[in-house]
Amino acid sequence: MSSIASGRPAGRLDIARALQPYHGPWDLRLAAHLLRRAGFGGSPADVERFSRLSPSAAVDALVGFDPEEGLADVPPGIDTSQYERLLLALNRNALSPQQVVQMLPQATQQMAMSSAAASSDVTIAAARAALSRRYLLPAMASAQRWWLGRMLLTQAPLQEKMTLFWHGHFTSEVLAKGTMPREIVAQNQLFRRYALGNVRELTRLVAQDPAMLKYLDNARSQKAHPNENFARELMELFTMGIGNYGEQDVRESARAFTGWTLRRNAFFENPATHDDGVKTFLGRRGNFDGNDIVEIIFQQPATARWFAGKLLSAFLYNDPEPELVTATANLLRKNGYELRPVMAVLLRSNVFYSNRAYRALVKSPVEFVVGAFQLYGISDVPLAALAQLARMGQTLFRPPSVKGWDGGMAWLNSQSLLTRENFASALLTSPLMPPNSWISDGMPADAKSAAARLVWMILHGDTSTASLGRLVSYLEGDETTANGAFSGENFAERIRGAAYLTMAMPAYQLC
Amino acid sequence: MKRNHFLLGAISGVTVAASNDSFFAKALAQPALPGMPGSAGERVLVLLNLVGGNDGLNMIVPHGTPEYYRYRPTIAVPPSDVLTVNEKIGFNPALRSLKALYDRGEVAIVQGSGYPSPDHSHFRSQQIWQTAAPESYESTGWIGRYLDGAALPKENLWNGVAIAEVLPEAMVGRSVDVPALSDVRSYGLRSDRRLDDRNAFTSLLSDQRVPFSSPYLAAVTQIEAHAQRGSEQLPKLIAGYRSTASYPATPLGRSLALAAQIIGSRLGTRVIYVQHGSFDTHSSQKRTQDILLEALSNALVAFYDDLQAHGNDRRVLTMTFSEFGRRVAENASRGTDHGEAGPMLLVGGGVKGGVYGEHPRLDQLDNGDAIYTTDFRSVYTTVVERWLGRAAHGIVGGSFPLIPVRA
Numbered sequence: 001m002s003s004i005a006s007g008r009p010a011g012r013l014d015i016a017r018a019l020q021p022y023h024g025p026w027d028l029r030l031a032a033h034l035l036r037r038a039g040f041g042g043s044p045a046d047v048e049r050f051s052r053l054s055p056s057a058a059v060d061a062l063v064g065f066d067p068e069e070g071l072a073d074v075p076p077g078i079d080t081s082q083y084e085r086l087l088l089a090l091n092r093n094a095l096s097p098q099q100v101v102q103m104l105p106q107a108t109q110q111m112a113m114s115s116a117a118a119s120s121d122v123t124i125a126a127a128r129a130a131l132s133r134r135y136l137l138p139a140m141a142s143a144q145r146w147w148l149g150r151m152l153l154t155q156a157p158l159q160e161k162m163t164l165f166w167h168g169h170f171t172s173e174v175l176a177k178g179t180m181p182r183e184i185v186a187q188n189q190l191f192r193r194y195a196l197g198n199v200r201e202l203t204r205l206v207a208q209d210p211a212m213l214k215y216l217d218n219a220r221s222q223k224a225h226p227n228e229n230f231a232r233e234l235m236e237l238f239t240m241g242i243g244n245y246g247e248q249d250v251r252e253s254a255r256a257f258t259g260w261t262l263r264r265n266a267f268f269e270n271p272a273t274h275d276d277g278v279k280t281f282l283g284r285r286g287n288f289d290g291n292d293i294v295e296i297i298f299q300q301p302a303t304a305r306w307f308a309g310k311l312l313s314a315f316l317y318n319d320p321e322p323e324l325v326t327a328t329a330n331l332l333r334k335n336g337y338e339l340r341p342v343m344a345v346l347l348r349s350n351v352f353y354s355n356r357a358y359r360a361l362v363k364s365p366v367e368f369v370v371g372a373f374q375l376y377g378i379s380d381v382p383l384a385a386l387a388q389l390a391r392m393g394q395t396l397f398r399p400p401s402v403k404g405w406d407g408g409m410a411w412l413n414s415q416s417l418l419t420r421e422n423f424a425s426a427l428l429t430s431p432l433m434p435p436n437s438w439i440s441d442g443m444p445a446d447a448k449s450a451a452a453r454l455v456w457m458i459l460h461g462d463t464s465t466a467s468l469g470r471l472v473s474y475l476e477g478d479e480t481t482a483n484g485a486f487s488g489e490n491f492a493e494r495i496r497g498a499a500y501l502t503m504a505m506p507a508y509q510l511c
Numbered sequence: 512m513k514r515n516h517f518l519l520g521a522i523s524g525v526t527v528a529a530s531n532d533s534f535f536a537k538a539l540a541q542p543a544l545p546g547m548p549g550s551a552g553e554r555v556l557v558l559l560n561l562v563g564g565n566d567g568l569n570m571i572v573p574h575g576t577p578e579y580y581r582y583r584p585t586i587a588v589p590p591s592d593v594l595t596v597n598e599k600i601g602f603n604p605a606l607r608s609l610k611a612l613y614d615r616g617e618v619a620i621v622q623g624s625g626y627p628s629p630d631h632s633h634f635r636s637q638q639i640w641q642t643a644a645p646e647s648y649e650s651t652g653w654i655g656r657y658l659d660g661a662a663l664p665k666e667n668l669w670n671g672v673a674i675a676e677v678l679p680e681a682m683v684g685r686s687v688d689v690p691a692l693s694d695v696r697s698y699g700l701r702s703d704r705r706l707d708d709r710n711a712f713t714s715l716l717s718d719q720r721v722p723f724s725s726p727y728l729a730a731v732t733q734i735e736a737h738a739q740r741g742s743e744q745l746p747k748l749i750a751g752y753r754s755t756a757s758y759p760a761t762p763l764g765r766s767l768a769l770a771a772q773i774i775g776s777r778l779g780t781r782v783i784y785v786q787h788g789s790f791d792t793h794s795s796q797k798r799t800q801d802i803l804l805e806a807l808s809n810a811l812v813a814f815y816d817d818l819q820a821h822g823n824d825r826r827v828l829t830m831t832f833s834e835f836g837r838r839v840a841e842n843a844s845r846g847t848d849h850g851e852a853g854p855m856l857l858v859g860g861g862v863k864g865g866v867y868g869e870h871p872r873l874d875q876l877d878n879g880d881a882i883y884t885t886d887f888r889s890v891y892t893t894v895v896e897r898w899l900g901r902a903a904h905g906i907v908g909g910s911f912p913l914i915p916v917r918a
Binding site: 006008010079124125139318355362403406408410413414416418422432461464467471474501504507509510 | 524634638648650676677678683688690691692693698699700711714715716719720721722723724725726727728730731732734735737738741742758793794795808844846860
């Protein structure tokens with residue numbers, strides 16, 4: 001058995017050249033690598049287009065988006081005002097549980113009734129659950145599909161990729177602690193606006209974000225009873241990491257965030273519950289509030305290293321060398337935590353295009369699914385994709401814990417990989433496949449050329465000659481009598497079979 | 512840290528002192544500890560996760576404690592309904608069939624299981640119980656760590672099996688890939704493609720001479736190959752098993768039926784994980800929990816009937832756990848909110864049936880929650896050392912006193 005991978009590539013890092021701009025050969029393979037990392041893989045046409053640019057121009061095209069442009073698009077179907085009205089009526093006894101349930105569609109009603117002996121037995125809890133099924137779950141699914149659709153169709157793939165990065169970093173959870181779909185979408189828009197913006201400013205705004213205020217309980221933190229949940233995670237998981245602060249710093253910063261709460265669903269600094277006494281935090285003394293705490297945190301060297309490590313692990317490879325972390329941390333500080341120039345350096349760097357980074361990450365389920373849709377030119381995310389993603393281990397807006405998704409080995413287990421294979425198999429025969437996709441239209445009719453084209457389109461050539469030979473044999477039908485030889489009759493089915501086999505190969509699971 | 516001194520000295524043949532690392536050092540030097548029935552190699556541990564936070568107080572009912580009835584005016588189990596164990600506690604009547612097993616001496620109740628500074632979130636609490644690490648974030652689970660170090664044939668895919676849609680954190684190890692499957696039918700390639708697909712598939716998945724190097728290539732290749740081999744093997748390996756036990760037609764009934772089938776087919780399996788729930792009974796608790804408890808009871812009894820019919824009951828120990836107990840006082844919706852300590856059950860495997868540990872005091876609560884009396888890592892330690900025959904220190908992350916649940 002092989003051992004678990006730490007994620008750091010083998011071999012030695014040339015730190016002197018690591019972050020210098022790459023000037024080597026440029027081809028489809030490296031353009032595809034860039035699009036997988038700075039986006040979700042792109043369509044074959046995107047890869048082709050980027051391969052004709054210089055590496056520097058390709059990166060410019062990715063980092064140069066206008067963040068405001070992407071914000072105009074808002075998801076449909078996330079208005080939960082009817083839910084909130086009915087819930088209020090239920091809680092105030094203005095409507096009985098039966099009355100509420102009777103206002104719902106037949107199918108939802110039946111589910112609510114099935115656990116009750118008689119219709120007059122519908123409990124408040126059953127009515128609440130029925131309301132949630134009728135309004136909240138569809139609104140959540142709608143938000144999830146909307147975001148997946150954005151990833152799929154955006155002209156600014158790096159903006160969506162960074163939004164996903166921030167969602168996994170500054171975690172919050174929809175339908176937990178009363179977080180409504182529209183609130184998680186508003187947080188998502190904050191991440192989209194600051195996708196490549198200032199990290200310090202983003203952190204300050206995250207501390208005032210309604211979904212975050214609910215998720216880590218700061219909305220309930222008052223001078224008399226400070227809740228340490230947010231203050232602790234802010235330092236432990238969001239900015240510095242364990243070992244760079246003490247328990248006293250957690251307690252003192254929790255005092256500084258007291259009174260940061262919600263009023264009418266918006267951030268509100270409540271002077272009545274805010275502790276405006278003197279706090280001692282990371283060696284400084286003053287009447288600090290939350291903004292001061294964020295300022296002090298961003299003066300710590302540990303903070304730059306923390307974000308540097310997270311960015312490198314997400315975009316280059318896991319467990320990056322301390323010297324690479326230091327160099328990237330220096331870059332962050334030099335740029336005053338403005339992310340756009342830093343990401344431009346990383347995506348242009350020698351180390352990014354080196355063997356160390358190439359296919360060195362495991363595709364997340366979202367990268368796998370969105371990437372497959374882009375590969376074949378599918379332009380709509382079906383509802384069924386959400387269940388598939390959940391089985392693969394990733395549900396958007398519902399990270400497994402405040403730590404977000406671990407990535408790497410955590411994506412890999414037998415059930416999740418079988419789900420990926422089954423997803424690929426179903427996709428290739430699904431009615432979603434556009435009739436004019438490259439795989440249906442214009443594939444070469446001889447097995448050798450067809451196999452070569454599949455391996456180029458799906459894996460950008462990342463397979464051995466032996467495997468290519470086996471794909472040729474498969475297409476020719478050497479080992480079977482069931483389908484007969486490669487012919488006009490079974491051409492399409494054979495091609496889809498070979499595409500499925502190619503998508504099941506280990507290389508395709510890597511990013 | 513609070514220790515369970517009442518347990519100390521009660522263990523026959525072994526001198527244990529709490530926090531005495533020398534004992535565990537000794538145990539490490541002798542990995543194969545003396546056995547319970549059956550040889551160590553044949554023993555199986557079944558983990559049964561009561562997902563959602565089971566209300567232990569309405570499962571094992573403290574009918575002798577007046578506070579219980581004061582805190583729960585509408586949802587307490589009336590004294591006349593309790594299936595009495597002793598003057599203090601008894602079973603919820605929904606557990607009638609399990610009580611019969613208890614009366615035969617095959618069920619051990621460990622009262623008040625928990626840990627210091629309990630967390631109240633489902634996620635984090637699950638993580639704590641699955642990784643056996645209340646104070647740190649661990650990337651491996653306790654069963655994963657056991658399997659990593661156990662002297663088991665590495666080529667065997669079935670050393671550990673999770674009957675769940677997603678691999679539980681408890682089963683994540685450094686060097687093992689535990690298959691997670693919800694049922695045999697869904698564990699497999701759904702492609703209807705023919706034999707030549709499968710042959711091509713097998714060889715393509717083992718392609719290692721690719722024109723790139725990746726720290727994850729070997730792991731992906733291995734896990735994909737296991738998934739493919741495993742999903743083809745399993746239906747054949749367990750096809751010969753016949754059962755006449757009458758399992759309830761519930762998800763847990765189906766999971767335990769599959770577990771018995773895997774155990775009876777002798778695939779070398781040491782640990783099986785199953786789950787049951789959801790026990791997150793914030794409102795109208797009685798209806799939900801009674802249904803779940805009855806399903807639990809009947810499924811467990813059918814499981815042991817099945818095991819016994821095949822001569823396997825003495826080699827299978829089942830341990831229940833749940834991420835937290837629930838608030839002692841009922842809430843305004845006739846339910847209970849997230850709480851702290853709760854009971855764990857150990858069933859079968861020749862355990863010495865009875866009641867272990869102290870019941871949490873209901874007149875001294877931690878912000879309305881029952882305070883733990885036995886660290887759950889004591890139960891894990893007992894199971895690892897006395898059942899699976901390994902030193903537990905590195906698996907549960909410290910030294911915890913054993914619980915004398917065996918004769």
